[in-house]
Amino acid sequence: MRFIIQQTLNALQLGSVYALIALGYTMVYGILRMINFAHGDIFMVSTYLGFFVASFLLGWALHLPMAVIFVLTLLLAMFGTSLLAVFIERVAYKPLRQAPRISAVITALGVGLFLENFTLATIGPEPRILPQVVPVINFNIGGVAVSSIQILILAISALVMFILDTIVRRTMTGMAMRAISFDKTVVPLMGIPVDRIISITFALGSSMAAVGGVLYGIAYMMDPYMGIRIGWWAFISAVVGGIGNIRGAMIGGYILGFVEIFVAAFLPSTYRDFVAFALLLLLLVFKPTGILGMPVVEQKV
Amino acid sequence: MFKKVALLLLVLVLVGAFVACAPPVPAEIKIGVNAELTGGIPVVGASCKNAAEMAVKEVNDAGGLEVGGRKYKVTLLIEDNEDKAESAAAAAQKLNTAGVLVHIGANASRNAIPASTVCEDAKLPMISPWSTNPKTTAGKKYVFRACFIDDFQGVVAAKFAINELKANTASVLYDVASEYNKGIAEIFKKTFEEAGKQVVAFETYTTGDKDFSAQLTKIRASGADVLFLPNYYSEVPLQVQQAHKLGYTDTIFGSDSWGNLELIDLCGADCEGLFFTTHYAPDIATPKAQKFIADYEAAYGKTPDDVAALTYDAFGLAFQAIQAAGKIDRQAVRDALASITKYEGVTGTMEFRGTGDPVKSAVIIQIKNGKFTYYTSAAP
Incomplete structure (x- = not known):
């Protein structure tokens, strides 16, 4: 039983990160019908941004309290990453909006490669850890090990996902996003600034990735290629949850976290990815649009 | 005619010079x-x-x-x-x-x-x-x-675990996608088991993984006396830190791929007291x-x-x-x-x-x- 509880905690931690990144994939797909393959690398850049902000704030002579440094790191990383994503959208994706969909996908892959190699060339290949902005305290509750970092990851992820969900469901901007996602041809006629809403979508999606990035940097380690593997798992989370659906992406992220951890927990770990993806394929065979996805009806114009 | 004879003579002289200059043994x-x-x-x-x-x-x-x-x-x-x-x-x-x-x-x-x-x-x-x-x-x-060679390190590590660390059970976590790690891990297991001891957890991951919590939870639950990590210095710190966060407190040791000072920078206090096998020690x-x-x-x-x-x-x-x-x-x-x-x-x-x-x-x-x-x- 302790073993299962421990593995559940491990799965929730990993699932939170997948869910946060999956949101960016699903939001961009929802609004543009485009898969932003650079998103995993945007996540990677956000971790490095967090690293530099935290190092700078800790090195600063002001001796800010840890909690302030942590919140500032999180906010500045979110802000910087949003700017980057909006810039990428304007420069690389907007000119291709009328081009065949495959062009935008290839451009996104190119942007991802650019971000990886740019980081590699300017910062270097050696792995780094985020300076300690959160004190590590290990608790032992009835034989189950829980660390302060684990609690922080679970709490912050749940909080920002709740905020995002509220924005999308309860605000005018959120309504505009859902409207564009519903019908791209009619909505601009109603006076909704499509370009601005698309920018806001990119900003929101990438700031979720930045929350994931900073939390990931605290719990794990960063290197220029980290975005590839995590990006894939998060993308698949979005697909499993039903791409285009925000709550679906959250659920999908946690499902992938659970599958990854529990397959390794009960089967030889060498089979982990193989079994995990076989299970997901099976799910998609029976539910091709994902758990919360709606079948896409192509509109005839 | 004269030119040709002169050229021939010149060639002969040059060849002669080379032959004469070539030493019988190199200096x-x-x-x-x-x-x-x-x-x-x-x-x-x-x-x-x-x-x-x-x-x-x-x-x-x-x-x-x-x-x-x-x-x-x-x-x-x-x-x-x-x-x-x-x-x-x-x-x-x-x-x-x-x-x-x-x-x-x-x-x-x-x-x-x-x-x-x-x-x-x-x-x-x-x-x-x-x-x-x-x-x-x-x-x-x-x-x-x-x-x-790599195999030898696996043998040395197994003997070290038995003789110095007095281990009866061992666990291993290694990168199954890398020849070096896999080779050492397998030789370690073979040697350790031939000595009548038991490898109770033999867990793998693939290059680039950052989360080892599932495997490490299994390793902790197995109750192994020691944990062997024949992995590169860039991954070992994460594995050691995650093991500690999951409540693992026994000895951890590794192979010569640990031998880069960056390990200590990334790992900090978590790696204090750990062991690895290598070729040479500066203070020998x-x-x-x-x-x-x-x-x-x-x-x-x-x-x-x-x-x-x-x-x-x-x-x-x-x-x-x-x-x-x-x-x-x-x-x-x-x-x-x-x-x-x-x-x-x-x-x-x-x-x-x-x-x-x-x-x-x-x-x-x-x-x-x-x-x-x-x-x-x-x-x-």
């Missing part, structure tokens, strides 16, 4: 170094070059190498292999054409393996200081190395090693790493073999190398028993106060 011994001076691991190339220059300078300062009652000056030819397989082969070819007696290098196995093929074909004795992959020397007559106590370290520090202002020590030993092996051969001849040097029964090196005592892999001891290092500290030696 010097050429040794070639094939090193990773540029590319991905320039630190390795620099250590190799430094140690090579030091080894040659020592011999020349003593008046040269005495072979068959005559003193020869040693000249060093250094080629950069750019840490690329094809450049390593080209560098070996170039050194062969330049007429070197012994080829030292390359260091990383990915470069040493192609270079070894060239040397084998050219019947040129080669000694790789640092390549631990069995393929470098396997089935080759002219290729040797100054370090032990033999007088020969101490002299080497002092000389190296005086010449280059830094502590020699394992590549420098092994390169120095590769030269030591070459010099001993040339002297034993008694003549400047590649075949004779190869035969002498193969029959070395005792060489006292900086990295320990070595002998060759019919293969290119030396029988030598390994060193166990403990991380103490943020430093790699000599703990004990392990005999083969």
